Amino acid sequence: MDFAQTLLAWYPDHKRDLPWRDTPNPYHIWLSEVILQQTRVKQGLPYYVAFVELFPTVQDLANASEELVMRTWQGLGYYSRARNMHATAKIIAQAWQGNFPTTKADLIKLKGIGEYTASAIASFAFGEQVAVVDGNVFRVLSRFFGIEADISSPKGVKHFQELAKTLLPTQQSQTYNQAIMEFGALQCTPQKPNCMFCPLQAGCVAHATGKQDSLPVKTQKIKQVVYTWQWFFIK
DNA sequence: AATCCGGGGTG
DNA sequence: CACCCAGGATT
Secondary structure, X not given: OOHHHHHHHHHHHOOOOOOOOOOOOHHHHHHHHHHOOOOOHHHHHHHHHHHHHHOOOHHHHHHOOHHHHHHHHOOOOOOHHHHHHHHHHHHHHHOOOOOOXXXXXXXXXXXXXXXXXXXXXXXXXXXXXXXXXXXXXHHHHHHHOOOOOOOOOHHHHHHHHHXXXXXXXXXXXXXXXXXXXXXXXXXXXXXXXXXXXXXXXXXXXXXXXXXXXHOOOOOOOOOOOOOOHHHHHOO
């Protein structure tokens, strides 16, 4: 069984039951994707529930006050996500008559929707044949194929995006995209991946070479936050 | 290409 | 404390 088929077989028995799964509603999918940017599912889930409850449709979000939108986002961080989301809701409500753009090409033009999110919405909501590449996918691919391209450089990112394209199955590409991300989140985790019980173990380069902990390669300037005893005196 | 944006969990 | 999280925008 090849890479994609193994993940497709693994997925049904392991996937978490999340409210934005198994829905074709592009508005709900978009909400979840924006909320989950650089945010763990456990932290984002209650915010997703709150947004759907307060703003059932994209028109409702568009018509909401900036103050209410920001207040609902309060505590999630990366606040430009909320401002961009609100602006994009207005664009979709007006220029698109409340109907989401249905292609990655059109989606990526919207504020707060980049390469990843455009691909995710196009795949999950509209079944477009595009590979979705997020932090989970970088990790799974770099380990399984033993790729040491640096994911903090545009060149490295491109390398993984090209590889991801070649792996995309012609059938069930949408489910496959969700499967590989879920696999990265639950099985091929950043620290202490569960290699002992892994359906991809036999073909995994990182497992064979013991490089699980050094992949993916990500070189980045470490921002040094200095904590000193002086803080103690700040009242 | 490098920086910035952030709260929260993990080892 | 260092690193990471369903990344994107700006410089």
